[in-house]
Amino acid sequence: MNRERELIDALLDGSLTQEQWYELSVLIGMDTIQRIQKGDRRLHKYLASVSLESGDILSLSRAISPFRSRNIFVDFFSRWSLLIGVIVFFCAVLAIIPKVIDISLAQSGVIVYNAFESPFQVGIGSVILLCLGIAAWLEWSDRI
Amino acid sequence: MxxxxxxxxxxxxxxxxxxxxxxxxxxxxxxxxxxxxxxxxxxxxxxxxxxxxxxxxxxxxxxxxxxxxxxxxQHRMPLHESLNENESPVWIEPEIFDTIDQATIEDILQEEMSAMPTLYAVVMDLFYVQDCSYEQIVSITGMSLGTVKTRLNRGRLMLRDAIRSRLEPTPSFAQGGNQ
Known part of the structure; x- marks a missing residue:
């Protein structure tokens, strides 16, 4: 029974050798082999017919264009909008800090210190750039 | 290129x-x-x-x-259920296609293929539409050979049952030589 199953599988796959063909014909008869083949050919024909109709709707220029669909932008922003929002917020906060320091120090008569020369600020900037880089890489890299 | x-x-x-x-x-x-x-x-x-x-x-x-x-x-990942890989091969009797008109058969097949679970439908498509061999389907999907054969058998069974359900019961189809 196992052998018969194996041979019918090979018959359906189209990989039956001549020797196996004779072996299978002894097991199930030539008439059954022909019916299996005929039924499978007809199923093949019908499935190809229903699956491939009205399929020619892709335009080549759209297919190979990186801007092929607006969905890619929608997807990008829906996926990364929170991160982008947080980054923009941090940038805004960071932009305000030196102004605040500048104003408060000017009022107290102390020499103004440029906050953007601080290693802390440079570190924050690097982290933001790193986050943006990772986000861009995740979105655009090919994960095949 | x-x-x-x-x-x-x-x-x-x-x-x-x-x-x-x-x-x-x-x-x-x-x-x-x-x-x-x-x-x-x-x-x-x-x-x-x-x-x-x-x-x-x-x-x-x-x-x-x-x-x-x-x-x-989309949180719609198909589930990989465990399959019995020793099921008997299923095939469709050629006579069954002569009992209904071509348009009806195409409608039935279209409906069934659309309703078929994803992993069955894709294996059926690769085999019958893309003309892939078992080995090629294994290479494309990463499924085992036994799983590919089982999914093809069950896919054929679904299509055969769908066509049969539209037929009047006749002795020759009721006593099909396979599963």
Missing amino acids: TDLEFRDFVDTYRVKALSMARRMLKNDEDARDAVQESFVRAFRNMHKFRGDASIGTWLYRIVYTTCLNILRS
């Missing part, structure tokens, strides 16, 4: 790739996006194609992966 060669490549495979994506995603718009994304990936990664498999098999693998990514992003 030159742009002209790539154009030929797209022309050759776009319809079949779309059929495969439709079977997986069950949605025309998503399927079109998936195929376009697959061709972009193929274009960008053409230098990675080593010729181990046919270029069609390579493209179908990209389409399969792209569709899985879309299903994952």
